[in-house]
Amino acid sequence: MAKAEKKEGIWETVKTVFWALVIAGIFRTLFFQPFWIPSGSMKDTLLIGDFLFVNKMAYGYASVSCPFSVCPISGRILGSDPERGDVVVFRHPTRGVDFIKRVIGLPGDRLQMVEGKLILNGEPVKYEARPDFVEVKAPQGSQQLMPRCVNDPVPQGDDCAKGRMTEILPNGVSHDVLNITDGWMADNTPVFTVPEGHYFFMGDNRDNSEDSRFPAVTGGLGFVPAEYLIGRADRIMFSSAGKSLLYFWTWRPDRFFKAVD
Template identity: 70%
Template structure:
């Protein structure tokens, strides 16, 4: 092999290594890509939405790095999340990344009665909104089939969910969905959020394993601050199909949509 060819291979290898290092630093310090795999945050986030998570929003912990390898104790350069933020965090037990809405701050009491949220003993009012509709068919790469308030619905039929606009104490308003009035987590005990922890809920209230459910029972429980990864701010791309390359299923109206 000639010297020029060898030099070319070395330069190519160095370019690849540098590119991977830059991408790793960018992902660790600034933004992390995230695909929405489940329907727990409908209708704010749909299965197949692709977004970037702002990792600078709350500072950094060991979980800011892939595989939790950052040699950080607690959080550094941190700022407090706000009630109503849509947050990506590491599950305290299984190591997966979850995305939910921040409902309870340290020192709060949280309770759900008949599907209605109470924060520090005061109701978060819900106002009826238009019915949420989608096609009952497999969604996303996992082929998840949505649950419907008007079940039984056949494949290809219109799947409905009741939609309400909920307003949190700090004035943040967002939509929540209701499928049934008989789901176990529609009535909870009073949760007291300790210092350094947060309480999260999915907007699709009857289809979310969240802080209403203990880690031991498949939920996320009360999430320690060090497990927060970042704030979801904008949907960059969205596909309703099982493959990214199924361009006829792309949702153009969701491209670059702000997350509220």
């Protein structure tokens, strides 16, 4: 009798774990997806080592993760369209990897960068001066990426600065953008017209972001079709500046549960 009860108890545990994994998989597939920030393209809004959950229902798309180079989203269920200024995770249309950038251009918009400033539908976007963004010149994250600095060459351990301005979009959304090099290749661009059903994305760290300013035919991002949007980044849940999550002394408690603006 004792052996039968023990066997039944083990089987119940296995069933419980199985259904818990099934429910977690469904929850992840339909509602939220974890995402680690691997690069500095969205500084200072998002830092390398930030961890967040992506709200996959924000735009009404339910996506299924897949390993193939092209993995279209299964379809729209409900929700609103992306708004200018949203920080969004999406599937790269040609590489099959997840990116995170900010929505700058909506369908039908005309955009151009002139001397590092955004021209949107023929009107210059407003900017406000901010103090420099300063971080330590040291390897960051699991990839040990070294930050670029406007004051390079900078020895490791010293302050690495980037110019910073607040960009104010026409809908009132404001966010900081960083500048490392004046006259960078993407500081001056042709006029981009966003096709219907597509979006134009840019990183906040403007001189360190591979985004829609670079066409897909040359290996860049280009315009992103709506069906490749995964969801909106709303809140940072956890953040670590170290190479490993286990290095608790590198955790950034001031960024825990921080809203993504």
